[in-house]
Amino acid sequence: MTDWLLAPELAPDPSDVLAPLYAAADRGELHLPRCAACDLALELEQRVCDGCGAAEVAWRRAEQAGTVHAVTVVHRLEPGLVRTDRPYPVADVELAGGHRLVLAPLSPDIAPPAVGDRVAVGFRRLGEVAVPGFTTPVPEDAP
Ligand SMILES: [Zn+2]
Numbered sequence: 001m002t003d004w005l006l007a008p009e010l011a012p013d014p015s016d017v018l019a020p021l022y023a024a025a026d027r028g029e030l031h032l033p034r035c036a037a038c039d040l041a042l043e044l045e046q047r048v049c050d051g052c053g054a055a056e057v058a059w060r061r062a063e064q065a066g067t068v069h070a071v072t073v074v075h076r077l078e079p080g081l082v083r084t085d086r087p088y089p090v091a092d093v094e095l096a097g098g099h100r101l102v103l104a105p106l107s108p109d110i111a112p113p114a115v116g117d118r119v120a121v122g123f124r125r126l127g128e129v130a131v132p133g134f135t136t137p138v139p140e141d142a143p
Contacts (some may be wrong), residue, residue, distance in 0.1 A: 001081070001082075002050060002129075003075075003083070003126045004107055004108045005082065005084055005124070006081065007080060007081050007083060010126065010127075011127030011129045012126075012131070015076045018044060018045070018069065018120075021059070022129055024061070025130035025131065025132060026129075026131075027139055030061065030062045030063075031059045031060060031061050031062065032044070032060065032097070033046065033057045033058070033059055034050060034057070035056070035058070036054060037054035038051050039058075041098030042057060042114065050094075060092050062094035063097055064122070065096070065118060065121065066095040066096065067094050067116060067117070068091050068092070068093050068094075068113045068114065068116060069091075069092045069094045070092040071089055071092070071113055071115060072089070073088065073089050073112060074088055074089075074090055075087045081093055083143070086107055086113075089104075089105060089110075089111075089112035089113065090102060090111055091119065091134055093121065093134060095101065103121065103132055104133050105134055106134065110135065120135045121133070121135070
């Protein structure tokens with residue numbers, strides 16, 4: 001299946017430093033890096049913990065829902081790389097476990113969320129690689 005947003009040549013290398021993320025995403029699970037010593041949530045490519053100084057990363061399963069911290073709408077056209085010719089939202093999503101992910105929607109028909117909305121995290125297929133994206137807002141009464 002072809003991704004709605006990006007050309008397949010923009011797919012990340014699934015064997016790079018984020019390999020654990022892509023391997024889990026391929027199974028439909030979100031795994032993110034935490035400090036192996038104190039469990040603090042780390043940035044995706046962070047290798048040294050800000051909290052305790054340890055330099056050991058543990059990739060652990062993360063909750064696939066979060067709250068929109070910020071959102072913007074991208075209007076830039078990149079023919080050949082960006083496949084859509086319509087503006088699309090990009091959301092900075094704060095997960096319950098402390099991670100922040102900047103995500104595009106899983107499909108072009110997902111309405112831009114508002115700051116404070118709960119969204120779920122799913123996966124798009126970019127070439128052969130599964131990458132995280134956000135879905136429609138999660139209802140307030142969802143568990
Ligand atoms: Zn730590």
